[in-house]
Amino acid sequence: MTTEPVITLRGVRAELGSRPVLRGIDLTVRRGEVVALLGANGSGKSTAVRTVIGQVPVTAGEVELFGTERRRFRDWARVGYVPQRTTAAGGVPATVTEVVSSGRLARTRFGLFRKGDREAVRRSLELVGMADRAKDSVDALSGGQHQRVLIARALASEPDLLIMDEPMAGVDLASQEVLAETLRTQVDRGATVLLVLHELGPLEPLIDRAVVLRDGCVLHDGPPPEAVGQHALPGHDHVHPHAPADAGPIRTGLLS
Template identity: 80%
Template structure:
């Protein structure tokens, strides 16, 4: 069932979850998840709603405490990990300013706080913010209020904020959800550049869409358990219905034919 990318002898995992369990309230959500992501990999977490995808990534950044198992980031146990400037995080779609009056540039600049000391932005900060805005096609809106943005533009700003950190590890939770196709293509291009620079990426996705060519490996969750780790499985269920207009991956010809059955439905 499991197929994993070959590991280089000197390669410490960027993310390593072993036997991870977690609960939301009294409800168990993760039930012994194993997940390893190596430097430079682009890994997609797939699965139906409620399968544990978002909980898994939120546990990686410490927002959801594990009730069991082990987690390391860049070879360091989470409880001792302090180098958060190495990590960029894009949460599930929300308004970029969170109701606080702010310009696009101010929101993206806040992503530099993990790298910068308090005080006026340095030249490196300004350049990183501008580059991040250019990557997501929002440089011309830098002075605009976030309140004037569309949903897709809000998402671009959130991604630019994460990119401004210049992260070694980029974690994105449903970055394409509710975003129009034009914005999806822009965001795929921005991610393509990050991958070319060697950024490690962990994505929660419902569908691969324009990101499909970038994905090295898919990890599919069902009921809080890993049921597939390898090539993205073929979409089934509602995703295979006529009229469903998203781009989907297809399983590798060498993968067992049963891999796709029921995984994403």
């Protein structure tokens, strides 16, 4: 593995409305790494990845992609982004193939699809186990199938960097296992991956590093927590049922 940085955040601050959400984040993701962003709801995980792709403006600090300032970066075909699960077609009637094909547009000339583009779309559908639903309307899909389509759309451009915002949220176990295997295939071919996760789940064996956020700050950057589940994350506060009512939350480490 080379040490070339793919994502660099230096002192990044961001606001939503007038509320500070990121308070000086430093983060480097190097080529070939799989990095999980962990933290409680509201800790700034999704905002952090959205600053990387330019959906949230930064109020201070620097963001770089592949060594280029993000505002000057143009090679977006190298980046695949899977947002938090939404309606894949945005309410517009569309087939599975049409949605996945939209992820290939950055690689085409003037939006014209050639044989290689169609093959890339087909391969992406096969990777996520949705080739048999290629002609179906996305409106007919289950939540887990929807998520697979969004991931296939991100894979269609054959990206060097894959950014995924809670890809396992609300997804059945069978789809989680398909997604974990899909991700393993991408890692094996050398892709760099940044994931926002609520818990590690089936992806745990793939994660090289965990970055834990709390209140918009990096609290931990290193080996992932061994135990799985929100209650096992470092710093999760909870009241045990056998604890006295006035005992307050039990603090278990880094996250709250």
